[in-house]
Structure formats: structure tokens, C-alpha cells
Amino acid sequence: MTKVVFLGFGNVNSHLLNALKNSSEVSVKQVFNRNYVKMISPFEKIPFTDEISKIADADVYIIGIPDDAISTFSESLLFQNKLVVHTSGGAALNVLSSKNRRGVFYPLQTFSKQREIDFEQIPICIEAENSNDLETLQKLGKTISKNVAEISSEKRAKLHLAAVFVNNFVNHLYEIGSEILNEDDLPFDLLKPLIAETASKIKTLSPEEAQTGPAKRNDKKTIEKHLHLLADSPYTKLYELFTEQLSQKYGKKL
Amino acid sequence: MTKVVFLGFGNVNSHLLNALKNSSEVSVKQVFNRNYVKMISPFEKIPFTDEISKIADADVYIIGIPDDAISTFSESLLFQNKLVVHTSGGAALNVLSSKNRRGVFYPLQTFSKQREIDFEQIPICIEAENSNDLETLQKLGKTISKNVAEISSEKRAKLHLAAVFVNNFVNHLYEIGSEILNEDDLPFDLLKPLIAETASKIKTLSPEEAQTGPAKRNDKKTIEKHLHLLADSPYTKLYELFTEQLSQKYGKKL
Known part of the structure; x- marks a missing residue:
């Protein structure tokens, strides 16, 4: 005992x-x-x-x-x-x-x-x-x-850093999604199956295998449209940074 | 039919x-x-x-x-x-x-x-x-x-924009978490229960209610430690931007 x-x-x-x-x-x-x-x-x-x-x-x-x-x-x-x-x-x-x-x-x-x-x-x-x-x-x-x-303490520090990315920052992206929908009176519930599947995918696929979307496929028109929709939103910077990193990762210069 | x-x-x-x-x-x-x-x-x-x-x-x-x-x-x-x-x-x-x-x-x-x-x-x-x-x-x-x-097409455009945040960008954060762990030979599996719970939480809590972590509670020491661990990683900018937005959102100036 x-x-x-x-x-x-x-x-x-x-x-x-x-x-x-x-x-x-x-x-x-x-x-x-x-x-x-x-x-x-x-x-x-x-x-x-x-x-x-x-x-x-x-x-x-x-x-x-x-x-x-x-x-x-x-x-x-x-x-x-x-x-x-x-x-x-x-x-x-x-x-x-x-x-x-x-x-x-x-x-x-x-x-x-x-x-x-x-x-x-x-x-x-x-x-x-x-x-x-x-x-x-x-x-x-x-x-x-x-x-x-x-x-070890050293490895735990890295683990904790990674946890901040996949938990706190991910949750902030949920918050942004929710705000974007709110502006147009769309219910956050619409995004919930997508959120669930995004998390569920990486049980069996690597994040790289699971990735999709305009930045990965270098869809400039959609990216421009999104930046136009965001206009002077505080989230424009975040959108640009993610898009830049994703297009670099998947080998396509924008 | x-x-x-x-x-x-x-x-x-x-x-x-x-x-x-x-x-x-x-x-x-x-x-x-x-x-x-x-x-x-x-x-x-x-x-x-x-x-x-x-x-x-x-x-x-x-x-x-x-x-x-x-x-x-x-x-x-x-x-x-x-x-x-x-x-x-x-x-x-x-x-x-x-x-x-x-x-x-x-x-x-x-x-x-x-x-x-x-x-x-x-x-x-x-x-x-x-x-x-x-x-x-x-x-x-x-x-x-x-x-x-x-x-409508107009609302669908916003929905699609929100979907990019909660899917493509979230998945990129999974990728970053995976890379951080890889550097220290830690298995990505360690993060999977956290990823699952992060997504599961917002079935019943709003993203705001679900939020936790160093940026929300203005834990400057941990934030500094993380930035030090990231050093000249390409993900430093992303960490700073998220931390800035979270600390603004939760009313705490860093």
C-alpha cells in the first residue's frame, strides 16, 4: 500500500x-x-x-x-x-x-x-x-x-514544449475557427466532425501523410481568397506563416 | 432513385x-x-x-x-x-x-x-x-x-477558411510536435492521448473554456525556457505569435 x-x-x-x-x-x-x-x-x-x-x-x-x-x-x-x-x-x-x-x-x-x-x-x-x-x-x-x-528532465522539457504546440496552440486554432464562423452566424458545431477526424487521422497516419489543403497543393488562388477574407484580422499573420511553412515543407514555392 | x-x-x-x-x-x-x-x-x-x-x-x-x-x-x-x-x-x-x-x-x-x-x-x-x-x-x-x-457561397468561403485553420494548420502543429520529439528520440505516440483529448474537449467545452498552458497563465519563465529550447528553429516565430495572441486574449501582457 x-x-x-x-x-x-x-x-x-x-x-x-x-x-x-x-x-x-x-x-x-x-x-x-x-x-x-x-x-x-x-x-x-x-x-x-x-x-x-x-x-x-x-x-x-x-x-x-x-x-x-x-x-x-x-x-x-x-x-x-x-x-x-x-x-x-x-x-x-x-x-x-x-x-x-x-x-x-x-x-x-x-x-x-x-x-x-x-x-x-x-x-x-x-x-x-x-x-x-x-x-x-x-x-x-x-x-x-x-x-x-x-x-529525464531534459527530455521532459522537450515533451512539454511539443505539448504546447499540439494542445494550447491547436486549441487556439479551434478558437480562431470558432470566431470566423461566429462572424457569419455559422455554428461552431459545423467544424466538430472535421476537428475530430483531424485528430483521429494521426492515430494511423503520420502528420505528413495526413496533410491536405491549399498550402500543401500550392493553390495560390484559394490562399489569396483566404487572405482577402481575413483582411486586417489579427489572424492574417498566422495564416501567412503557416502557409509559408507548409509550402516550404511540401517543396512548392509560392 | x-x-x-x-x-x-x-x-x-x-x-x-x-x-x-x-x-x-x-x-x-x-x-x-x-x-x-x-x-x-x-x-x-x-x-x-x-x-x-x-x-x-x-x-x-x-x-x-x-x-x-x-x-x-x-x-x-x-x-x-x-x-x-x-x-x-x-x-x-x-x-x-x-x-x-x-x-x-x-x-x-x-x-x-x-x-x-x-x-x-x-x-x-x-x-x-x-x-x-x-x-x-x-x-x-x-x-x-x-x-x-x-x-451560401459567401458563408461557405468563410467555413472553408475556418476549416484550413482547424485542419491543415492543426495538422502542421502535430507535425511540429512530432519533429520536436524526434530530435530527442522520443516517440510521437507519447503525444497521441493529449492530441485526442484536446480535440475531444471541445465537444463539450468552448475552446476558451478548454484553454490551458503557459501563455494563458502568463508563465514567463516557461515561455522563455521554450524559446531557449527552440533556439533558431523555424518554429520560434510561430511560438511567439501564438503566445502573443493567447496572452492578449487572456488579458495578460507579457
């Missing part, structure tokens, strides 16, 4: 708690947060504290707070030589205070309060300083996911 | 044929293409011609060729006053020759040879010049999709 305490209770930790609490091999001992957090009903049995001196004993402490607060917070913990991990894609292992044994437990996914998450397919990227701790994290990860991978 | 002839046999028409040939209300009379196309086995029974003078009689002629060829090709047809539609998102109805009754039958989806497509959820955007033809296209669309919508 792995005893776990959650330090901080934002999107990542609340989703992790939700997943780990159901495992028969994990005992969630406590949630610590600076402000009181209302635990929704299934969590009610889990003790809560907002006092750093009252943090319970555990095998693994999981920090889920903003990246730039991890260092100071981990230094402020009153215990030593315990396994303390953070859940960040963007922060290195060594931002954690060295007074405890350090590790990383990074679920590579986008978390929103309103969405339930099935962890089974989510890569859990783990890192630790010794093989015992690595094994503990491996075991913990496997209780919720089929895909636990040891990834 | 609606008699249909396909004019051109690229990605769109071959997928449309595949969908329409199974309908009991549709009879696919012929495929015309300038070059011989090998019909894969299920299509073998459908007559083929490469001679414009031998195009069969039909209720609807569906043109699936590059946008800039539609005008000349439709002018070269030897019959008149028939319902001739194109399947393009980017071309107006009036690029078609007026010697036939003109229409549009645009399935809003990305088509690749290697992918089977379920048309049921795909919006079919139709347009015609009179109510009879509109009804014919409505009926034809409904044999394969639950979602047939009358959309």
Missing part, C-alpha cells in the same frame, strides 16, 4: 487524486492546500489541512502547484529525506529542495475542471534520483496508467 | 462514391475521369469513361476536380440544363458554367486515400439556384448524412 499526500489541489492534483483514490494499492492520506478547498462528495473522506506543520506521513508527496512556486514551497516543508515529487512538464527535477528525495510524476495530458479523465492511456513521465524511488513511482503510475515511462 | 455521375475521381469523389453507392435511393451511373482510374473491387461494377462525349445521363453530376479547373471543365460539358454541382469549399457556385443548372455539394471533411470515412456526422453544405434542385441535393445528402445544411 503506497501512502500518498497531495500538496496543492489545482487541476492536476485533483484529477490525480480522483484517479489514485480508487486504487486498492494506494491510500490517499491527506490533501494540503494553502486555502481551504471544498472536496466534492466522493473525496469527502480524505482529510484536509492548510497548515504545513500538520502534513501527514506518507511514502510519496505529490506537489501540484505553479512551476515557479515549487522551489520555495518544497524548501518550506518541515520533513526531510522523504520522496517528494512534482507533477510539472516544464520544471526540472532539481527545482525541488534537496532536503528530500526528489522525483517527478508528470501526467502528459490537459486537465480542465469540467472534464473527467481516463488515465489508462495517459503517459505518466517519471523521474527519480535512485532506483528504489523510481520503482515506487513506477508502481504508483501503473495503478492508473498502462503507459509509465522514465523520462 | 437519384441517378448520379461522378466527374473526376480524386479524394472527395472517391469517398463520396463509396458512401453513395450503398444507398438504395441512389444509382451511381458512371465515373468520368481524364485518366483511367483503377476502381478497387467494390466499385468494379460502376461504368467508367474518359471521353467527355460519352458521359451518361443523370439527375446530378458531381464534379470533384481542383478548384481552378472547375470553370473550364464545366464549360466543356456537352449537355445543357442538367444539375451540375461541385464539391469544393473554396469555390463559389458561379464558377460553374451557366449552361447547366448549378449547385454545390460540399462535404466538410478532410479526405485521405488511406482513411475510411463515416459520412453520417459530416456536414454536407448544399447550394442551388432553384428550390427543386435544392430539394434534390437535400435528398441526396440525407442518404449519407444526418447533417445537410443550405449554405
